[in-house]
Amino acid sequence: MATTEANTEQTTGSGEPADQTxxxxxxxxxxxxxxxxxxxxxxxxxxxxxxxxxxxxxxxDGEVLVRVKACGLNFLxxxxxxxxxxxxxxxxxxxxxxCSGYIEALGTGVEDLKVGDRVVAFQRSGTFAEAIAVPTxxxxxxxxKMTYEEGAAxxxxxxxxxxxxxEVANLTKGKTLLVHSAGGNLGIAVSQLCKMVDEIKIFxxxxxxxxxxxxxKFDHLFDRTACxxxxxxxxxxxxxxxxxxxxxxxxxxxxxxDLLKPMGKYVLYGISNVVTGETRSFFSYxxxxxxxxxxxxxxxxxxxxxxxxFQFYHFLFNQGGEEAVTTVMNEIFKLHTVNILNPIIDSTxxxxxxxxxxxxxxxxxxxxxxxxxxxxxxxxKPVTVTETAASEASSTDDVKEPDTPK
Amino acid sequence: MATTEANTEQTTGSGEPADQTxxxxxxxxxxxxxxxxxxxxxxxxxxxxxxxxxxxxxxxDGEVLVRVKACGLNFLxxxxxxxxxxxxxxxxxxxxxxCSGYIEALGTGVEDLKVGDRVVAFQRSGTFAEAIAVPTxxxxxxxxKMTYEEGAAxxxxxxxxxxxxxEVANLTKGKTLLVHSAGGNLGIAVSQLCKMVDEIKIFxxxxxxxxxxxxxKFDHLFDRTACxxxxxxxxxxxxxxxxxxxxxxxxxxxxxxDLLKPMGKYVLYGISNVVTGETRSFFSYxxxxxxxxxxxxxxxxxxxxxxxxFQFYHFLFNQGGEEAVTTVMNEIFKLHTVNILNPIIDSTxxxxxxxxxxxxxxxxxxxxxxxxxxxxxxxxKPVTVTETAASEASSTDDVKEPDTPK
Numbered sequence: 181m182a183t184t185e186a187n188t189e190q191t192t193g194s195g196e197p198a199d200q201t202x203x204x205x206x207x208x209x210x211x212x213x214x215x216x217x218x219x220x221x222x223x224x225x226x227x228x229x230x231x232x233x234x235x236x237x238x239x240x241d242g243e244v245l246v247r248v249k250a251c252g253l254n255f256l257x258x259x260x261x262x263x264x265x266x267x268x269x270x271x272x273x274x275x276x277x278x279c280s281g282y283i284e285a286l287g288t289g290v291e292d293l294k295v296g297d298r299v300v301a302f303q304r305s306g307t308f309a310e311a312i313a314v315p316t317x318x319x320x321x322x323x324x325k326m327t328y329e330e331g332a333a334x335x336x337x338x339x340x341x342x343x344x345x346x347e348v349a350n351l352t353k354g355k356t357l358l359v360h361s362a363g364g365n366l367g368i369a370v371s372q373l374c375k376m377v378d379e380i381k382i383f384x385x386x387x388x389x390x391x392x393x394x395x396x397k398f399d400h401l402f403d404r405t406a407c408x409x410x411x412x413x414x415x416x417x418x419x420x421x422x423x424x425x426x427x428x429x430x431x432x433x434x435x436x437x438d439l440l441k442p443m444g445k446y447v448l449y450g451i452s453n454v455v456t457g458e459t460r461s462f463f464s465y466x467x468x469x470x471x472x473x474x475x476x477x478x479x480x481x482x483x484x485x486x487x488x489x490f491q492f493y494h495f496l497f498n499q500g501g502e503e504a505v506t507t508v509m510n511e512i513f514k515l516h517t518v519n520i521l522n523p524i525i526d527s528t529x530x531x532x533x534x535x536x537x538x539x540x541x542x543x544x545x546x547x548x549x550x551x552x553x554x555x556x557x558x559x560x561k562p563v564t565v566t567e568t569a570a571s572e573a574s575s576t577d578d579v580k581e582p583d584t585p586k
Numbered sequence: 587m588a589t590t591e592a593n594t595e596q597t598t599g600s601g602e603p604a605d606q607t608x609x610x611x612x613x614x615x616x617x618x619x620x621x622x623x624x625x626x627x628x629x630x631x632x633x634x635x636x637x638x639x640x641x642x643x644x645x646x647d648g649e650v651l652v653r654v655k656a657c658g659l660n661f662l663x664x665x666x667x668x669x670x671x672x673x674x675x676x677x678x679x680x681x682x683x684x685c686s687g688y689i690e691a692l693g694t695g696v697e698d699l700k701v702g703d704r705v706v707a708f709q710r711s712g713t714f715a716e717a718i719a720v721p722t723x724x725x726x727x728x729x730x731k732m733t734y735e736e737g738a739a740x741x742x743x744x745x746x747x748x749x750x751x752x753e754v755a756n757l758t759k760g761k762t763l764l765v766h767s768a769g770g771n772l773g774i775a776v777s778q779l780c781k782m783v784d785e786i787k788i789f790x791x792x793x794x795x796x797x798x799x800x801x802x803k804f805d806h807l808f809d810r811t812a813c814x815x816x817x818x819x820x821x822x823x824x825x826x827x828x829x830x831x832x833x834x835x836x837x838x839x840x841x842x843x844d845l846l847k848p849m850g851k852y853v854l855y856g857i858s859n860v861v862t863g864e865t866r867s868f869f870s871y872x873x874x875x876x877x878x879x880x881x882x883x884x885x886x887x888x889x890x891x892x893x894x895x896f897q898f899y900h901f902l903f904n905q906g907g908e909e910a911v912t913t914v915m916n917e918i919f920k921l922h923t924v925n926i927l928n929p930i931i932d933s934t935x936x937x938x939x940x941x942x943x944x945x946x947x948x949x950x951x952x953x954x955x956x957x958x959x960x961x962x963x964x965x966x967k968p969v970t971v972t973e974t975a976a977s978e979a980s981s982t983d984d985v986k987e988p989d990t991p992k
Binding site (some may be wrong): 185347348350352419433442443448451469478479481482483485486488490491494495497500501504 | 749753754756758827835839849851854856857877880881882883884885887888889890891892893894895896897901905906
């Protein structure tokens with residue numbers, strides 16, 4: 181664990197860290213249990229991410245301590261690292277927004293969960309750690325037969341996809357739908373969740389290299405870098421689509437809206453066009469939003485269309501969405517039990533390899549979920565390191581070629 | 587029938603009348619059957635509406651001839667009369683967009699309907715006549731026990747309300763909802779359709795005079811002219827509402843959007859704020875739209891909200907919505923059969939009283955549906971005519987006090 185550092189002054193006295201960080205930042209005493217965690221030291225590139233030792237937090241009133249077995253990596257983690265997210269804590273803080281594990285201790289006032297329960301947990305930040313204290317309102321009990329890896333993969337992406345399809349866009353029989361990043365975990369979640377309704381036709385965009393791996397899940401796949409996806413879709417569906425789920429934003433917002441047929445629904449749920457490189461770019465951020473046309477309600481009225489925005493984390497953590505998300509997570513777990521939802525794990529990484537995992541996600545090389553596993557040993561460093569991997573993931577000592585999907 | 591006029595040069599050689607009008611405009615020959623119809627002679631006030639004799643149209647390929655028994659009056663008829671609708675035919679043409687009746691003759695190629703079938707029919711214009719030729723794709727067979735009056739009242743408003751609630755806004759258990767003009771036929775349709783889902787809380791706006799009549803259908807009613815409905819609703823639901831159905835537009839669009847809680851949906855389905863008097867006003871039209879804020883997709887994303895536009899007629903007649911509407915109409919008829927939907931008939935008027943009926947709708951004096959009945963005799967003119975009624979409805983010879991609801 182060459183990059184694991186002790187919990188030093190680096191992470192204390194830094195202003196107003198999040199609760200989770202505050203707990204972890206307590207001076208390590210000899211008798212207090214320690215844990216390893218992935219800490220963002222300042223906003224920027226992958227070299228700002230360090231594995232450090234922290235004190236295991238103590239669960240407060242209404243919280244449980246979860247021993248983390250698997251963490252989900254999300255695009256939000258990349259945006260957070262770059263400082264492109266409005267409401268994240270001040271650095272340094274522990275990265276990560278979702279995990280699975282088992283309950284190791286209960287705070288006061290916890291009655292509906294017990295030590296030993298296997299759970300999925302969401303948190304504003306802090307899940308990339310060996311343990312996390314988290315309010316029970318963000319904790320979801322896993323079914324018996326679900327593995328920790330499945331649990332971590334069935335979290336945020338499946339919940340967000342479910343809510344977009346069945347609450348925001350109201351997917352019903354016979355609808356046509358487009359989702360970008362079709363090979364990502366959310367794209368695959370969408371493709372599986374669409375099976376709950378008859379006669380859905382799904383269009384996806386993904387790089388050509390992924391098409392073979394996900395061909396059976398989509399009716400039509402297009403590579404955005406190789407063709408004009410709007411033209412290609414209009415050749416197949418001249419009247420347009422019923423639903424467009426857009427994680428790109430920018431010019432793709434306008435194009436997605438124009439792709440709708442009457443009664444169609446456009447849903448903006450991400451702004452990945454903002455992230456155009458390893459570090460934050462004001463210009464990519466500004467350009468993305470500048471390119472988005474404002475919508476006049478009269479235009480929606482004239483065209484019989486809907487435009488929606490959906491930010492899962494914002495809904496859950498800032499807008500009181502915990503009850504709605506709990507309902508959705510229970511539904512997702514049920515659908516996994518009856519074999520409708522089966523997450524695909526692209527690859528697993530050790531804490532020391534988070535930078536590498538982020539690079540893989542940034543480059544859209546994954547098919548399915550990328551997981552971070554606290555107990556996993558870093559893979560041996562290969563003799564030959566590609567130039568890109570070396571420069572992009574220079575902060576981690578144990579860089580290797582990306583895994584093939586399991 | 588003092589205002590019934592012969593079909594003279596007034597209505598011929600007027601450019602490019604709609605098909606329906608063209609058929610009706612054919613020179614009346616002695617042997618050709620005649621009918622009475624409500625003709626808009628030019629855009630403007632109620633005095634532009636005349637009852638005239640026309641030739642009974644001959645159904646073309648794919649059309650049926652419907653002997654009209656009851657017509658629904660809609661706010662769109664007022665806007666059409668004023669010339670505030672983009673795609674209506676050139677004057678003169680027969681007014682009216684929905685009716686019920688029975689099939690009297692079939693055009694060629696009609697196989698799914700037969701003479702004698704009792705039906706509801708929608709048409710871009712032309713239903714305020716004793717007979718109408720209409721394509722079968724806009725014709726819906728009525729259940730046996732439904733009266734013609736019920737059929738005419740269960741048409742456009744119920745179909746539009748159903749589509750807004752269950753396709754656009756996705757009404758589900760426990761939602762809160764606001765509808766304006768709660769005492770109108772669409773407002774009542776919304777209140778009845780909400781009963782299909784558990785634990786819905788409905789807020790409505792309506793003039794105080796109507797509150798007693800509809801109190802049992804809404805959880806909370808407010809008079810927009812007597813209080814700030816947004817403030818009043820926020821006192822009861824501080825987090826806001828899940829769904830706002832807005833037929834007003836203008837400043838109420840912004841207010842309706844602001845009333846939404848996270849994951850809330852605003853639906854613009856009408857622009858009645860445009861209609862501020864007996865004749866068309868460019869200024870009310872312009873002001874209504876000027877007051878509407880454009881929506882940035884980023885704002886929707888930040889706030890987890892949806893904004894939709896819904897124009898039932900545009901969808902049905904211009905955007906190929908006939909199949910979807912047929913499905914909805916069949917569902918509505920089923921719901922009537924099982925007693926979930928029971929339209930309220932506010933009042934019925936003779937052809938000669940259409941101006942008076944329109945005035946009642948303009949002044950929002952109706953509770954439920956206003957029907958125009960071809961066979962109905964005009965009510966005797968009262969001895970005392972109020973000043974308002976005399977000036978507003980001066981074009982009709984048989985003006986009387988508005989009926990009480992039946």
